[in-house]
Amino acid sequence: MRVRGLSSDKIEIRSIEEQQLERIHKYQNGELRQELSEFLEYNFPWAPMSINQIKAKIDEFLKEERNLLFGIWSKENEFIGLAYYIASWDTWSPFFSVIIWPEYRRKGYGSEATRLILEAAFNQSIGHAVSVLVPEWNLAGIAFLESQDFKRAGTQRRTGIIDGKFYDGFFFDILRDEYLSRHSRGVDP
């Protein structure tokens, strides 16, 4: 599949605008509270955020010129998730994260969004190593990263608290050569 910027036959990645806030708010106030709070780096993952709080968090994040935030749309023009890309410390070794709304999972959208972001990092900019931090309770996310040839890079002990217990975060990384090798093996269309 030929990549055309941040768009493929399956999805399109675009900028987030005010119209998307309501949907993000709905999920943060509902079943994705923990995941979206982590995603937005909100210190109170048990607490529902207002639309204004979400907007303020996004604005704060985007104050850094090399922090990027995107929405993910299906080819049917459904808003299906979010992605961030953090190169504020180093464009050589950015971090990223993808979150897909629950009803759109297991359809290959996360995999496609990851591919487009890695393509941008490795082939449209100077990225050499791309990393992800995923909480240990996100088993689907961990399995997904492993399926995409990410390597486990270690543990961030005591990432947060959930259900009365500390939890860790797991770092995963992938190098440009590994990404290109994955393509040459025909893993991605």
Next chain:
Amino acid sequence: MDNLVGKLIRLRSLQDSDYDYIATLRNDLRTQAWNQRLPPCFTPQMIKEHLEERFKKENRGVFGIETREGKLVGYLNYHEDPPRFAATVGLSTGIGYWGKGYAKESMELILRFLYEERGVQVVRLWTWSGNERMIGLAKKLGFLTSATLRESSILKGKPFDTLMMDMLREEFFKSRGLKEELGVSRK
């Protein structure tokens, strides 16, 4: 603890007169940052504005490291995220002051402050795989290497790994024979 004063050094607020020296640390490729080369052209004013902007926020701190004789030998910073839960520390000392125990005592003071006065659960630091001095110091203090992000730093024309080292609250107290009295247990 009553203050941030040790046998060799004390941690104190930065003063305007410190920024000439801080700029030399920032402009020396061996002392400027944990994994990244920055253009060695910072003026004292640029450093002052940068540090004041970055550390005026709550739950952050930046200190000058001063010998008991009043000589500034480096600076140290931390930030908590989330507050009272996790902290990340970093420091830089002039090469002429390496090997004298200043960095170790500075770290010990800030660790005690963070664990005893702030009550944090974990302290982290980041470095690069070729920084043997920092890695050795961190291990002596009780940090473990918890993550190795491959080839994510460029120094000396080569890729190096980035290391994330950390120490849990109970590891700090146990390794120093101190009693942990908060009793926070969520294992």
